[in-house]
Amino acid sequence: LITGDSGVGKELIARHLHIKNRFRNNKPFITINCGAVPENLLESELFGYEEGAFTGAKRGGKAGLFEVAHKGTLFLDEIGDISEETQLRLLRVLETGEILRIGGNRMYPVDVRVICASNKPLLHLVQKGRFRMDLYYRLSTFKLTVPPLRHRLEDIPLLLDAVLKKYHCSKKDLTQ
Numbered sequence: 001l002i003t004g005d006s007g008v009g010k011e012l013i014a015r016h017l018h019i020k021n022r023f024r025n026n027k028p029f030i031t032i033n034c035g036a037v038p039e040n041l042l043e044s045e046l047f048g049y050e051e052g053a054f055t056g057a058k059r060g061g062k063a064g065l066f067e068v069a070h071k072g073t074l075f076l077d078e079i080g081d082i083s084e085e086t087q088l089r090l091l092r093v094l095e096t097g098e099i100l101r102i103g104g105n106r107m108y109p110v111d112v113r114v115i116c117a118s119n120k121p122l123l124h125l126v127q128k129g130r131f132r133m134d135l136y137y138r139l140s141t142f143k144l145t146v147p148p149l150r151h152r153l154e155d156i157p158l159l160l161d162a163v164l165k166k167y168h169c170s171k172k173d174l175t176q
Contacts, residue, residue, distance in 0.1 A: 001079075001139045002117040004146035010117035011077060013146060017115060018073040024113055027072030030065050035078035043086055044102050047093075053103025066099045066110045073113045079139070080120035080131060091135045114139075 002010045011031060018029045037045055044053075048064030065074055082090070093099050094114065098107040116139050125131035149155065164170060 001122070001142070002115065002144045002146060003122070004117075004119065005148045006119045008146040008148050010119075010146060011075060013144065014073070014075040014115040014117065018075075018113070021073075021113065024072050028069050029073050029075065030069040031075040031077060032065055033077040035081035039083050039086070042082065043089065046086070047089060047099050047101055048104075048108075049102035050104040053101070061101060061104075064099060064101065066093060066112055067108060069112045070110050071112075073115060076114065076116045078118060078120075079116040080118040080122055080125055084132065087132045087135050091132065091138060094135075094138050 002013055004010055014031070015029060019025050032045060034042060044062070044064070046064050046066060048062050048067055050061040051059055053061070076090075093110065096107075097111065098109050100107055122131055122136050122140070126133045126136050149159075160171075164173075
């Protein structure tokens with residue numbers, strides 16, 4: 001679980017964790033912003049669906065992101081925005097390593113490393129009854145908090161050097 005303000009680079013850290021895992025780094029890194037997907041679509045995106053599960057479902061069904069990320073990493077950004085129903089389904093996947101597509105009756109095994117991020121204090125959401133405690137504890141077995149740049153001013157020269165190098169510039173190329 002990676003926490004921190006918006007814009008601190010939580011997805012970059014998740015991607016770095018994926019790359020540094022020698023067993024998964026050549027497998028998919030799939031990312032979804034849970035807060036940006038309407039709730040009625042989020043479950044079908046994560047877990048997939050079978051043909052005929054709902055009006056407009058693709059012929060043959062569709063694999064969800066858990067299946068697409070099999071053997072790799074699934075990054076769930078803004079995890080604090082998901083509904084209680086989706087929280088229950090996510091908890092089930094984390095406990096069993098299997099997903100059930102919407103409208104399906106067959107379990108699909110998935111081996112996925114799940115990294116989540118939130119700019120909301122999830123423990124506060126747990127206390128308010130808006131986030132499941134059991135899911136919170138499942139997700140927070142390894143927790144990283146990324147401080148905003150305003151609290152790590154010593155990083156600014158390093159970041160500036162990296163940007164200048166990326167764009168083949170020097171400090172004297174900068175204008176006021």
